[in-house]
Amino acid sequence: MTKLQHFGWFLARGFGPHGWGHPYLDWNYRWTNPDLYQESARALEQAGFDLVIIEDAPSLGSADTIDLRVRHAFGGPKLDPLLLAPYLFAATRHLGIAPTVNPAAYLPYTAARQFATLQHLSGHRLGLNVVTDTGSARHFGTAAQLGHDAAYDRAEEWLAGIRDLWRSWDDGALLEDTATGRYADGTRLRTVRHRGEHFGFDGPLNAVPFTDGEPSIVSPGGSGRGLGFAGANSDVQLALAPLDEASITAYRGRIHDAARAAGRSPDDIKVLFAIQPVIVSSPEEADRLVAASAHPDEAALTLIAQRQSSDLETDLTALDLDKPLDVGIFGDHVSQGSIRRLIGGHDASAPLRQVLAAHARLGRLSDGSGFVGTAAELADRIEELGTWGNDGVLLWGDLHPVTVHRMLDELVPILRRRGILRSEYTGGGLASNLAAF
Template structure:
């Protein structure tokens, strides 16, 4: 029997204009309201996902690329996903929610108290996706920092948060109603911290947690991987999905963890993929071949997206030439370099083979046809019919389909398979992620196996007894599926 795997979903436009520039914008959702996101997380929870990570950027960008970032809503506007999180927790019972937070932008004491409050409200389903964006500093009157110093600040920030979360110790909270003894002040850690970047005092004015919120990190540079190895519970990994590349990436993250006195079992490495689900192998081959012969319009579309992500105007470059050294400044982590350029040194970034259409690198999935019977069974009784519902599940409307009804709970979601209580264990997001662990690399014995080479492998159900068809939630929305 195939091994279970961990899955999550990445809202790559965060709390921003979902579906802008696509036909499903006509469904009429208001992206500023919680309904659309609540429906999404309900569906993802029914599919057995471990967590949802919501992207964010505090700043609209630097003046030179401001128009590039907002003209087609690639980089903004965005609302704060931390404030959306309570609505998502209210709509679900088990799935973890990890909004993006900027280490250093929010003072440690305030951040620790906000996150502790949300962790209690959600029964410890809160995670935090920690980023080190240095371009936002000017909005708060903070000095900009080079890339590595931003990670130094993030290290101090997360270390201080953990000390604040632990400032009640194991005996500070008493809660004994027999003599109404609520807490023992002598057991609390009333510390004073003066660091290179932050000054703060404990203890934290919030009840202690059973465990700290899960820390997610996306940094792919050497400094970013060192941060992940030392502090993170989940590393969001951008790498080519070949066996060799996956094994190499995992090896570097785990080496960083071991250097910090941790083990491979102490963190999860979730590789980002953006599957395109098609109906046949012929259609898959056609799309792959077409992606090798992109038009100038396709290249400009990709360049605009990369320009937005990197806050660097790539439209001023020759799209048929390699990206020159020094194009990206200190504000850009190596993970934001166009991935095709890293994969094919010396080739033009936008014309490198293997990119899937104008949306950039992707994984083409071919396995849907063999599961057609299961998909039909999964969607039996769906309100708008099987064909339309399948397209809704895959994130794009079928011709003539009605928009999903987000006004009543559960509408537009696949039928629940099995018992939610039986699929998820107690303990919140940490239990979701650490209820099992498989080593898939090559440095601990045995050959490495690719995390994904087709949909069949990427969609193994995480919990036994769950239909594998329910895991076939595809991208082509503004979300990216992440899998370990």
């Protein structure tokens, strides 16, 4: 049965050089100017999207890999997405904005106050994509880099402390009573004294309570510890998984089990699966693109190696493509999930050329082998996900007007006619829109 689904946009490049390496660079937008992002955000709101999630990586990596990240602007430079958010809020009325934040970069009291400020200024539309990137640790102090699970422990302490500060104004503390001239009741403010393993701070927070919910928490982690964090803390899970019924059902089951283990309802978390579609004008054009991708040339393999090198902070372009990939070349800071995504279903004996070629190959929406197809075929796929109980999808791409319109111009009317995409907002902020269905 067709049902409404939630839609988000994942800005995978982050607040970086949009248009670089693409023909639409000649539209002459400046990526450091907010106009580019504001125009795209207005289009997404017109389309009925719930939120935009903005990726970020504060670090350019190690000295040995910086050139890999900046040479083709795959991994940097990037400006701070938290400071882009106010410009997007100013251009819209309903769209939620979720910049990526790293607990290592923000002391809890400062974070609680800044996030509270944006929540109020935006009409309660702030989201926070909480990541535990440990490779950036050296930029924020001299403490030893934490391991994977320990970084999640710190993130949970950080978020719990921030929430304690947000809630340090008890019910009835804010009076705003013009008859008596009394603004607030200080006896109803809690001091909050936090002394934890990673942070120490005191409250109460110097900010007024929220009227339409706290900022919504987004999490992207797919490890067991990451799913546990999501179950306990998140309102939206950025999900990466094969889009077949068994994989989706299993993934959602793990998230829901984690929510129950934390004493929450599975309905508290919206699981949004990321899709990076290639929309074409006809099934014949889709077939042509898929066929052409089956035998990638050296230039295509080099481009993929460059992109993967940036993400993995490891120069794959210097390796022999005809020899197996030694996973021992990756440092401890490299995400195991990123390594698994690179290798895919290949065994240890597969030559690197074969591994990279698999990333070059495209598949068809119509048969479930990939994401190339017409707008109607993409709508079919999204509708099918809904019949499996899915909450919604995140479309993955640059936040550039050309990209947004290329993906949505035909898709939005089809989704609305099928009753899959909202045509109006409930009001009340991001949390309210997420809870609407």
